[in-house]
Amino acid sequence: GVSHVLTLALQELSLLCKRDVNGVGMLYDLLRSRWLQALLKIYECLQHYLGKRPAPVTLQARALSREVVELLREAPQSGDIKELRRLLRSPHALLSAHDTVAQKDFEPTLPPLPDNIPENEEAMRIVCLVKNNQPL
Numbered sequence: 001g002v003s004h005v006l007t008l009a010l011q012e013l014s015l016l017c018k019r020d021v022n023g024v025g026m027l028y029d030l031l032r033s034r035w036l037q038a039l040l041k042i043y044e045c046l047q048h049y050l051g052k053r054p055a056p057v058t059l060q061a062r063a064l065s066r067e068v069v070e071l072l073r074e075a076p077q078s079g080d081i082k083e084l085r086r087l088l089r090s091p092h093a094l095l096s097a098h099d100t101v102a103q104k105d106f107e108p109t110l111p112p113l114p115d116n117i118p119e120n121e122e123a124m125r126i127v128c129l130v131k132n133n134q135p136l
Contacts, residue, residue: 009031013027073085
């Protein structure tokens with residue numbers, strides 16, 4: 001992974017440090033810094049996590065949801081219980097939010113950029129308004 005590549009780079013740089021190549025000592029110190037090492041460990045952990053796909057805990061979520069609604073009907077009625085029953089009776093928004101998070105689908109799919117963009121512009125900002133995954 002990244003740590004292995006960094007170790008190899010440090011070995012090469014240590015050889016160059018012995019030859020007193022200009023700027024190599026500073027680069028070597030940077031690559032050996034504790035904060036960079038910690039940052040690379042975090043990066044590797046995130047890369048490992050991103051490769052995993054969440055699996056459903058149960059395949060009977062609908063039946064389980066109905067059972068919980070029935071059990072909540074018999075429970076003492078507090079504001080939290082009423083809200084939970086309401087969410088479980090019409091779970092479409094809740095399940096949609098769950099699926100969005102599970103699929104890591106946080107951004108809408110935008111239309112492709114137009115072909116006739118002038119290339120001689122120094123800076124250009126393209127703004128696209130999106131509502132409910134539909135470009136406006």
